[in-house]
Amino acid sequence: MSKLLTTLPDGKICDFIDQKIRNDTPEEYVRQNIERRLVLELGYLPEQIEVEYSIKQGSKTVRVDLAVFREGDQHNQENIWIIIECKKDSVTPSASKDGVEQLRSYMAACDNSEWGMWTNGKKKTVLRRIRTEEGIEYEEPNDIPSKDGNLEEVDRPTRDSLKNAVGDNLLFSFKICHDHIYVTDGLQKQPAFFELLKVIFCKIYDERNVRSPLEFYATALEKKSNDGRLTVFNRISKIFDAVKKQYPAIFDANDEIKLQPRSLAYIIGELQRYSFLSTNIDVKGKAYEELVGANLRGDRGEFFTPRNVQKMTIQMLDPKVTDKVLDQSCGTGGFLVIAMNEVIKKLKQQIEKQSGKAAEQSGVWSEVLNESIKETARSNFFGIDINPDLVKATKMNMVMNNDGSGNIFRQDSLLHPHQWEDSFRKQFAKALDVDPKSLRSENDLAHFDLIATNPPFGSKLPIKDQETLKQYQLGHVWREMETGWQPTDQLQTSAPPEILFIERCWQFLKPGGRMGIVLPDAILGAPGLIYVRYWMIKHCRIVASIDLHPDTFQPRNGTQTSVLILQKKTNEEINRRTMSDYEIFMAQVKAIGHDKRGNIVYRRNEEGEEILVPADPESIPLIERTATGEGTARPLPRQKVEDDDTDFVADEFIDWKKQVVLGW
Structure with a gap:
């Protein structure tokens, strides 16, 4: 385009291939993902692709969604090599006007179109047209070919030909x-x-x-x-x-x-075409966790934390290579996966420093790294959930995103240790390298350096079991005394699980250990829960309080929530009569990246237009051919950016932490 776009009108998108302005529709969403796939996965040049390309079909003119030409071919109807039709997900392949038969008719009108693909994002049909002595036949291969047209790769990929998935x-x-x-x-x-x-x-x-x-x-x-x-x-x-x-x-x-x-x-x-190991963690995480959420979401207050909130929390907690990490209500395992990948980055840096380039080139480097990852996952990463299906899902998430499934267990982590299943106690103790007999009570659990979690919360899940309640000061009735709030010997008749989880996380932490926990705002402001806040201030350093956007858990849950970063005090600090003043980092997430219906929201300027920004410099560059055939890199097209404050909050916290002595 002659003019460099920097903004977009409401409800519009900038096309990835030709950078024209188009309506942002469900059908367009599918097409934009396919365009990215053609270029970033399959290696086609943008110059080989035409968007909404007109062809003659008998006496009428129609437009195909995407027409792909062989490199160097003139762009005309005779030379179209691949035709791609993209529909919104409500259109079926058998639809009379918009289905696969429409694709066949377009291919028939283009003499040299060998390949065709029809997709609505949920279903896909690939056609390959072959000329035989008997006439035209159609095969249904697995996929369209890469730019080089290698058919063997389509049928049976090699390790070198596996693709990293992009977009959705x-x-x-x-x-x-x-x-x-x-x-x-x-x-x-x-x-x-x-x-x-x-x-x-x-x-x-x-x-x-x-x-x-x-x-x-x-x-x-x-x-x-x-x-x-x-x-x-x-x-x-x-x-x-x-x-x-x-x-x-x-x-x-x-x-x-x-x-x-x-x-x-x-x-x-x-x-078969994708590399599940090397595809970007965020691409895999979004795909997997959305699939899990659609199929395993239960009725126990399971509202899975958005990835951007998980990422912000983990960045603020800054996991070390030697930290023992726990999520005792792990859901799909998002916190653990993100924390594990932060640790893997640090392991890579350590091994690179120790081994040098020669080891990396010889292949020794990757073997050492893989062994380190497995050992770290085995020794330091733990997840617990009451839902056996989610336990499996978390193990899968860990395996897919790194080289170890960690120690993921099924158990109600609020129960008294003597109520734990014997098999869990033995496995948990073995993973912690302690004697199972040493895990006798709530006072024997302090084995972890870092906890990141979003416990189930809500009045529908009250904890009434007295054996469970008696382990927690917050499971007792509290009274306000002259010296402050104090627990009595009387147990509550019931307690919301999120309140007990605060204390359980504290019990699991070593002195000086830190936790990031998602909590409903009522805990931070309701007059009737002042005793909970008193307990937290007495037993923890309140490091940070992040007020999350009201739509964070939408479209399924509108509960107002915050992320608290807490650091467990030592017994000496808890027993001090006076408390020293200290700074608390406080922030408000005013944009969470989606609206109450779950639709992505993009950053806008003061006039309300969506902003276009340069693509991430780490993104794969597009290749542009010169007349001599030499390739020169050029950046990806400018793109919209999600309106999401979580990265800014994490960065601000990291800068703030440099000025404050926290011990981590």
Whole structure:
């Protein structure tokens, strides 16, 4: 474009390929993700792609959503190589006007169009047109080819050809697979999710098995016949046998893949192109956690924390390589995954410093790093949740995002230790390297340096069990005395779980340990809960209080919440008669990146126009060809940026912390 855009009118987007202004619609959302995939995953040059390209179809003129040409070909109807049709998710492939038959008719009108793809973000059909002596035939390959047109890579990818997912394309693939299982195998949402989980584990195991060629694939020929589908099923079942041996805590020895061979072959074909190990953590995290949330969200106050809030909290807590980290209501494991990846960055820096470039180039560096990651996950990362399905989901999240599943256990972490299941007590003690007999009461739990958590909260989940309540000062009735608030011997008739979780987290922390906890604002302001605030001030240093935006947990929950960063005092500090003044970092998140319906909200200028900013310099550059054929890098197009204050809050806190002595 001749003019460099810096803002966008309301309800508009700047096209990734041609940078024209278009309406921001559900169909456009699908197309923009496909455009990014063509360039950033499959390697096409923007100059090879035309958006809303007009073609003649008989006596009428129609427009195809995306037309892709071979590099160097003149852009005309005869030279179109790939036609892509993008629809909103409510349009089905069988739709009379907008379905796959429309794509076939467009391909028929373009003599040399070999490939076609139809997608609505939840379903996808790929067509390859082949000329035979009998006439035109259509195959249904796994995918369209990369820029070099390598058909073998489409059928059976090599390690070198695996792609890193960009945008929401991995989320698209997960939805496509889940919906296919739901429809084809007749499974309900939750069982369908766990069958997909087995397949994802097989994919990751296969990627990690670097001494052998990739076995996680299904060719187009195999997908066409029953024998071929059975071949795929047997091949993946062998991988799953190895998965069960490696992860006995997740899968039983008699577990099997319960998908029909036809369904399994389709899913393998959809997922095989991606590298699950090297795709960006935020891309994987968003895709996986959205899938988990859609299928495993229960009725126990499980409102999973948005990733930006998790990331802000972890950055503020600043996990060290040696820290023992816990989330005792871990949900999908987002806090643990983000903390683990922060630690992995520091491990890389340590190993680079110790080993030097020669070790990195010889491959020793990556082996040392992988062993360090496994050992760190095994020794230092812990998650507990009462929901057995979420325990599995967390283990999967940890495996997918790093090289260790950590120590993820099913248990009600509010229970008195003598009520814990014996198997949990033994496993937990073994992971902590302590004697199980030493975990006798609430006073024996202080083994962790860092806790990041969002406990379930709400009046629908009151804790009434007296054995549970008696472990906590906050489980007792409090009275205001001349010397301040004091707990009495009388137990509450019931207590909200979030209040007890504050004290349980404190019990799990070592003196000087720190926690980031998401709490409803009532705890920080309701007159009837002043005793809770008194307990926190007495037992913890209040390091920071972050008032979250009212829409943080929307669209499912409108509870006003805050993140508290607390540091556990030593016994000496708790027993002091007087308390020294200290600074508390306080901030308000005025923008959370989405509205109350869950739609993304972008940053705007004073006139209300959405702002376009330069792309992240770490993003993959686009390649521009010169007349001599040499490549020169040019930046990605300017893009909208989510209206989200959490990064700013974390940065401000880190600057503030440099001026304040916290001991971490």
